[in-house]
Amino acid sequence: MSDRYLDFANSGVGGWLAGTLGLPRPSPLRRRAEAGAAPVGPLLLGGSARLSPLLHGLAERWGVELHSKAQDGARYGGLIFDASDIADVASATGLYRYFHETVRRLDPHGRMLVIGRPPEDTATVEGEALQRGLEGFVRSLAKEAREGGTAQLLRVAAGAEEAAASSLAFFLSPRSAYVSGQVVTISGTAAPASTEPRRVLITGASRGIGEAMARLFAAEGYAGTALDAPGAETDLRVLADQIGAEALSLDITAADAAERLVSAARAAGGYDAVVHNAGITRDRTLARMSATEWDSVMAVNLGAPLALTRALLEAGLIRSNGRIVAVSSLSGIAGNKGQANYALSKAGWIGAVRRLAAEAGDGITVNAVAPGFIETRMTAAIPFAIREAGRRMNSLGQGGQPIDVAETALWLAEPDNGGVNGAVVRVCGQSLLGA
Template identity: 45%
Template sequence: MGDRYLDLVNHGFAAKVAKQLGLPRPVPLRRYVPGQPLVDGPLLVLGAGDDADAVARLLSGPAGGAGGPVLDGWDLDVHRRPTAGARYAAVVVVLTGLTHPSQLAEPMLAAGSVLRELASAGRIVTISRAATAADAPAVAAARQGVDGMLRSLAKELRGGSTANGIVLADGVPVQAAAAVALLRFLLSRRSAFVDGQLLTVDSEAGTLPTDWDRPLAGQVAVVTGAARGIGEAIAATLARDGATVVAVDVPAAGEQLAAVANRVRGTALQLDVTAADAGARILEHALQRHGRLDVVVHNAGIMRDKLLANMTPDRWESVLAVNIGAQLAINEALLTSGDFTAAPRIVALASTSGIAGNRGQTNYGASKGGVIGMVRATAPLLAPFGGTANAVAPGFIETDMTAHIPPVTRQIARRLNSLQQGGQPVDVAETVAFLASPAACGFQGRVLRVCGQNMVGQ
């Protein structure tokens, strides 16, 4: 779906007028293209101690060294202190050693000194530790302070730049597979519409890929609601990353579904996800056609918006049945089958409406809030098998669904985030692919928003 305002304010006379009037001037985001460099330009790594040194070695060391992907470097131009005249593509601030809020000043002011020269579509990434009730008050204050600082910084950046944070649970090293993979994801253009977010790495679990361009090689992934929109983008992105995809959608979308499956060289399964045997049929198809099932992406969803005072039972019940009831039933079938036990990953589509709410969406908000609760409770059930359950919460994404929003409301919704534009289906797909990868097994029951930082305080 096109954003005509975005096009206008970036070209010709309209761009000059917008600048003179002080109108929002969002920058078209740069998205991932296979084979492109991880970053375009030098990186600055700030912070003291062993963790900061380890991150600098990872980023700057030669690729293909002994020790496998965890120890291999990324062969980037890394600076350890600001250099006059340098235009940095990214700044990584390592804050894992904080014991008092006063210690934030030195590294963050050093980061601030280079922000005016940050390259377009630049990246700021913090690496810190999670605050817990067991911490000394000063330690907890310092660690939690990173959260407020990072989210505030993300609102200050311009030019398509983003700021995000990696939060390590106690005992998780900075070299953990999930931490390394998340750092790469946040530095890359795969995370173009992820902004102002912090994601906690819960464990050391995970295996880094030997090929970063095909991290899902050899995996079989099911995507529900795959015939169009976000589901179609997810299927294409998983296939690009090496997965064999089973594309699932309702029989009425059969023609579109077959086209998607053919395009990604996968298989199609026409199925209503609310059917009592949906889970069994998904598993049977994957095992019979592909011999295994590694990833399930719950994307199928519907909207039937009404103010609660005008809500009808059919609108309420249909949304809850498709958006959360079907996911619960399919998961139960998979978990009790005995055939979904080889480091399985579940990635479910939630929504910012399930976190912050939205007028006229009590049914939808309930279903998407339910998804968040579901992955939090499902993750411990998969952990004994080396598996995970996590969620992706999109904000305003340019789809057929959002194209039906009244024009003025749609324009306002696009501008109410730090990047001042709507996301694209591929933005959600990139995040799903990251959480579906074997390297992401260190995340358990987490929610990663893909919203351009579109909520106050989030």
């Protein structure tokens, strides 16, 4: 769906008017389609040298320059400060100095990353305080970022440095355009590289966010199954034909859904990634909500995908080093009037990914993406004033696109991203809701 204000504020007259009236001027984001999938350089690394060897190797692979010292007059596509060694108030000055001196040199749509450690892994109270404090710092930095800039905190556990590669690539690149102010913990070890073709199951794949996922995963070389409800069969088949996927027309809440999915999965040889994207809303305040509205949302959004996950895991059809990604929602984090059923089901996934992450085993990770306001048919149905507020109430001043959620799911599904497990990553432009 088009965002007329964004277009207007970036037109000649509109830009002048917005500036004169002091109105916000959200910057049209630069995603993979405009700026490519790789990080945009040059990059400037400050602070501890803990990730320096890894970053130098990655920069070479991405074909960008990585400077360890700001060069005269240079402007940067990404600023990285490794704050891993900050363990007291005095050493935190280095963080201030680095960004104070460099933030104005960040190009539009630039990326800022702070590297830290899991606070509980530190040896002292001051250490834990400062490592925890980085979260407040990064969230503020993200709010100060201009012209499509973003900032995140990556907490890299000792020994997990190599496992940070896919997260560094994602958060430094245009792929994470609508993700900002996030804190991601990386632990464990990098999974061995595999050249085998990967197979993915995506539910709710015929339109909206699911369609964007299906197209992106296919473009990245994944084969697999695109699933949607029988009512969406025509669209699903057209899409599946276009991307070379198998179409599975199935209501995930049907009594025989697990059985049918297990046989489709078996025919496919199992999945390396499963993305639970199918979801519905039946919005009404609790006093007015019917039992059917409650039951259907709970079944589609939580009950059925949990049952299908269990069936696939028990049948051994999520392959070793597999990835499970659930689509949660900001409603599940912040709550929303008229969405008690939806918020329960989406918050339920936050608990589910934590438990499944610990229990799945065999190198399988389980994570959730929590989209904020994404421009789809679901949000087009929201009344204008509420829709406009939802769009603007974030640091990037605009709604996200389905591709933003798809990119985040793709990163979580990457074979070498075994270090992120049990996480909930918001795709919301740093929404003020639930922050």
